[in-house]
């Protein structure tokens with residue numbers, strides 16, 4: 522991710538640290554590219570680097586707009602992965618603040634998206650690409666199941682199905698003509 526609002530670094534005190542920083546920055550995007558490619562291979566279509574609704578300065582790595590699912594591939598270093606997110610020891614205090622700020626911003630982005638009705642899925646960059654893609658597909662299935670439930674409630678076909686099952690359980694002991702009249706009334710008033 523480019524364009525972080527990074528406070529001025531107090532000075533790279535060692536070659537190793539600066540090498541690590543630049544490689545961490547590069548690695549930040551490689552897993553995301555792999556995941557995009559894998560999702561595409563699985564037939565999924567999405568937008569990349571889409572602006573967060575209501576916050577033009579932040580972006581969603583992989584956005585499924587119709588389903589309102591935001592996927593982030595979080596770099597282990599920059600986003601503070603519990604397994605690999607250790608801060609460098611030199612300038613430790615500065616880094617600790619910097620990484621804490623990143624974490625706070627991530628949490629705030631999640632909040633903004635959730636309030637806008639989006640689902641948020643964050644995946645560490647260390648997750649293997651197939652597992653990451655599986656997680657995305659699972660989240661999509663959830664989103665689809667949720668939205669089909671919502672549209673079922675509005676669709677006429679679903680109303681008929683509900684009425685039929687209610688009639689089936691109750692109507693067996695009643696006269697069919699009375700039952701059908703009663704149940705269609707119940708179905709109408711119930712929805």
Ligand SMILES: [Zn+2]
Nearest residue numbers: 597602605647
């Ligand atoms: Zn990690």
